[in-house]
Amino acid sequence: MKNLYSKFSTVNETTFLHHIAYDSVIFGFSGEKLKILIMKYHNTGLYALPGGFMQRDENLNDAVRRGLKERTGLENIYLEQFYTFGDVARYKPEIMQTILEANGHHSESYQWMLNRFISVAYYALINYNDVVPTPDALSDSCDWYDMDELPYLMLDHAEIVAKALQTLRENLERKLVGTNLLPPLFTLTELQKVYEAILGEKLHRGTFQRKILGLGLLQRHEKQFLGKAHKAPFLYSFGD
Amino acid sequence: MKNLYSKFSTVNETTFLHHIAYDSVIFGFSGEKLKILIMKYHNTGLYALPGGFMQRDENLNDAVRRGLKERTGLENIYLEQFYTFGDVARYKPEIMQTILEANGHHSESYQWMLNRFISVAYYALINYNDVVPTPDALSDSCDWYDMDELPYLMLDHAEIVAKALQTLRENLERKLVGTNLLPPLFTLTELQKVYEAILGEKLHRGTFQRKILGLGLLQRHEKQFLGKAHKAPFLYSFGD
DNA sequence: TTATTATTGTCGCATTTTGAGACAATAATA
DNA sequence: TATTATTGTCTCAAAATGCGACAATAATAA
Numbered sequence A, B: 001m002k003n004l005y006s007k008f009s010t011v012n013e014t015t016f017l018h019h020i021a022y023d024s025v026i027f028g029f030s031g032e033k034l035k036i037l038i039m040k041y042h043n044t045g046l047y048a049l050p051g052g053f054m055q056r057d058e059n060l061n062d063a064v065r066r067g068l069k070e071r072t073g074l075e076n077i078y079l080e081q082f083y084t085f086g087d088v089a090r091y092k093p094e095i096m097q098t099i100l101e102a103n104g105h106h107s108e109s110y111q112w113m114l115n116r117f118i119s120v121a122y123y124a125l126i127n128y129n130d131v132v133p134t135p136d137a138l139s140d141s142c143d144w145y146d147m148d149e150l151p152y153l154m155l156d157h158a159e160i161v162a163k164a165l166q167t168l169r170e171n172l173e174r175k176l177v178g179t180n181l182l183p184p185l186f187t188l189t190e191l192q193k194v195y196e197a198i199l200g201e202k203l204h205r206g207t208f209q210r211k212i213l214g215l216g217l218l219q220r221h222e223k224q225f226l227g228k229a230h231k232a233p234f235l236y237s238f239g240d
Numbered sequence C: 001t002t003a004t005t006a007t008t009g010t011c012g013c014a015t016t017t018t019g020a021g022a023c024a025a026t027a028a029t030a
Numbered sequence D: 001t002a003t004t005a006t007t008g009t010c011t012c013a014a015a016a017t018g019c020g021a022c023a024a025t026a027a028t029a030a
Helices: A004-008 A060-072 A093-102 A108-114 A157-174 A188-199 A205-214 B004-008 B060-072 B093-102 B108-114 B157-174 B188-199 B205-214
Strands: A016-030 A033-041 A051-055 A078-085 A118-125 A139-146 A218-223 A234-238 B016-030 B033-041 B051-055 B078-085 B118-125 B139-146 B218-223 B234-238
Touching (some): A016 A157, A033 A188, A060 A078, A060 A118, A093 A108, A118 A157, B033 B188, B060 B078, B060 B118, B093 B108, B157 B188, B188 B234
Antiparallel strands (some): A016 A033, A016 A051, A078 A118, A218 A234, B016 B051, B033 B139, B078 B118
């Protein structure tokens, strides 16, 4: 909203690399559920993943981080590129036309946005509590949605989300990546809930703790007293 | 060579999507060694991965398969996209300029090739014996190189190769993908050599055979009599 | 103070998977 | 007929995994 004009009035077709976009699947974890950030465009009923374009003098990864910062307020995010979507079928200029018109943009300087794009897709893992979801100039909301209650997403964005989740699951077995969805200090039970949400299945507590601690990547800290009528769990942090 | 003019004279800057290229790491296996196809450009001493551009009405994956067909003569290749390289640092227009000039192309219709490109990288696994390596219009050779004896590769192509190999190793653990580097019928020892070449380590024969056969994905056929003074191994095929 | 409750850290045991050597079978040669 | 090199398969030990159990414990209730 606030930067509708500041952003677009200074931007012409030479600012961005044509034909290339990125989309990001931003995962968060809250209420024992896996969630992602979804944008809703002004006056169109269209839901989409947060995305954007690369500046002509900007690294692809930096462009994505810049967009992530704008959408979440966060820097130093865990970010992984997982696939580039390049089918002709995803080229639907009338959709971008609709979005631009709904925002009062008819200028020829946006013609480049109506061309065909391929999209490089990333997923990010962030600490839900740190995020202030922020819409961009074209959208009136940027909100968390449960992975199992997503709205209909435009273009091939549902496919992108599906592939992001699949890749995340595969990486979960290789790296201790789930910690990025939690605060710096967390209990093993919280981490187990993250794993269960991502994998979509219950895990055995004893086995899970043995495996995770066996990696030797977590540091144990003080206990966490929550005033509950049971033993207090230890807090852990990743690394250091 | 033969299609230098036929190819380029009919191609103008509106044929291809600007700013997007692909590169392919084409793996083969021969003499117990893992190899890849490398092109050498005319009169420049520049070595590079086989690559190309997308047509404006062409799926990204199809563009890559089209290029693969041209370079190897093969269709229905095992192909996997693994990363998109988009750093500004990889933009070195003077290199493309050198290549074009070495081929006598000064026309303004190739200006678009001097712009910045991002490159979507794929790796392919093919049966070495089926391939007829074929240079393109700009190069005078397209040849197999041992993975441990690669020439200096231009731009970030060495990095692309490294990431291809890393991804292939990871996928080897998940899918029975090594069979794509062998003929339709192969022995378990041959398959083991493929695994060893990719992973860069020796494997225990008994354990390897138990694991591979335990997947239940190979079909046993007749024995292979090679006239050697020892027991003849069974031949296997993937699937069916 | 003392029992109750819910959850934690950890252990033990059975099962499964993996690593590594061993041995008989066998295709060709000496 | 013995030799040689390699194969298919087995066994045994070691490691990893699945699953239940139990004492410890932080707060509450009696």
